[in-house]
Amino acid sequence: MVRRPVAWIVALVLFAEALGIGAVNWFLGVVIDRQDMSLADLDSHMMSVSSKAGGLVFGLYFALCGLVVLLLMTYDRPDEAVAPAPGGADGTPVTPPAAPTAP
Secondary structure, three states: OOHHHHHHHHHHHHHHHHHHHHHHHHHHHHHHHHOOOOOOOOOHHHHHHHHHHHHHHHHHHHHHHHHHHHHHHHOOOOOOOOOOOOOOOOOOOOOOOOOOOOO
16 A cells, blocks of 8 residues: 555655766766876876766666666555564474574
8 A cells, every 4th residue: 555655755766866876976087087186196087987987886776776666566465465474383483503492
């Protein structure tokens, strides 16, 4: 009932964040490229390219997350579906293999 509108909002926020992160990093890359200073003898062109590549990677990552949210929204699962309680059929709790229980 509430899941789809929330998924729309989350997807829109993720897409806006993807554009924002990409635009900010691209702008910072342009600013770095236009200056003649270096930071600890690092090449300013390399810093510019790194900033632009980082913006592209993070922007694509957030866009992919938004796409996953949109795809998951399309699955038609009734709201009454509840995950089963953890544990076996007899009600014993499930323990990870690294922490065995005492007999």
